[in-house]
Amino acid sequence: MNLKNEMMKKETIKSLSTTIVVLLTLFVFACATDDTQTVTNFSKITMRDEFNSNGAPNSSLWNFDIGTGENGWGNNELQYYTDRPENVIVQNGVLIITANEESFEGSQYTSARLLTQNLFEQRYGRFEARIQLPWGQGIWPAFWMLGADIDTNPWPGAGEIDIMEFRGQNPSTIIGSMHGPGYSGGDAISKEYTLENDRFDTGFHRFGIEWSPNKVNFYVDNVLYNQITPEDVTGPWVFDKPFFILINLAVGGTFVGSPNSETVFPQTMLVDYVRVYENTNLN
């Protein structure tokens, strides 16, 4: 009995030693990675919509912008945004935003823009969505964020983080950007990410940022393709406060130009989920 216990104890100590060696090895490898990659714990989910309830999007998470905004939402966009099911509906686990070519309230196109303003805002963390994009000349979908103080601190003062923007005429490339005072519009801090031998409109892809104090990392699927820090922006860093989320499908506008005769309508942007995690490494 005692002997057996003693042997078991030795076995346990041996097994513990092995575990420690393995852990130490992992630790050394973790520290040896590219210094732009930070090991961060984004396991605590703070907001998620899996779009599992058919019908209108969950009104406790999503508001809508309606109409044409001022000057096509500041970008000469051509669509009229509605919250009609023809433009925005949840079906079979997916949020479907549809851009239609139709005469509506003086506009040639309709579509939808959802936002979590006044419903969900967060500072720092991982913001991620799994999306299949539409395509075609003049089609402009985006998954992005605005500073929650925008009503009192007008754009670009409030700051903007574009997790994913896409020109429908370039279906293999997305753009991630940050806008702030002194670096907005065409002077935004941006980087493109291009799929090799693949397109963003033929399958779902994950678009995300991991946002910490003084750093925003941009991801497509599991690829970290850009990091933006205060040293990269040509003005004040305005990203240490809560932001809210927007998802929209624009038609036309200065960023993409107008649709042409080859642009097929309707076009749909399919969102499988939106998930937000807290950065639990922060003090």
Ligand SMILES: [Ca+2]
């Ligand atoms: Ca889903």
